[in-house]
Amino acid sequence: MKLNLVSCDAQRPDRRAIAQCIAEISMHMNNGLANELMDILIEGDAVDIEVEDKNSASALRALRKLSIDYEIIE
Numbered sequence: 556m557k558l559n560l561v562s563c564d565a566q567r568p569d570r571r572a573i574a575q576c577i578a579e580i581s582m583h584m585n586n587g588l589a590n591e592l593m594d595i596l597i598e599g600d601a602v603d604i605e606v607e608d609k610n611s612a613s614a615l616r617a618l619r620k621l622s623i624d625y626e627i628i629e
Contacts, residue, residue: 558604559603560625568597577589
C-alpha cells in the first residue's frame with residue numbers, strides 16, 4: 556500500500572518519533588532516509604512511502620497517533 560504523508564499537525568512534533576515511525580512502517584527504508592523524509596514532512600511538503608499490506612492497520616494508527624495526515628494512494 557502506498558501512502559502520501561501530507562502534513563504533521565502537532566504543535567511540537569517529536570522529530571525522533573516521527574523518523575522512527577517512518578523507518579519502522581516503510582518497506583526497505585533505513586534511518587538516514589527516514590530522517591530526511593521527516594525533515595521534508597515537518598517543513599510542509601508531502602512525502603510518499605510504501606507500507607506492507609499486512610502492517611497497514613498498525614501503520615495508520617501510528618501515523619494518527621503522531622498527528623500526521625495521510626492519503627492512501629493504492
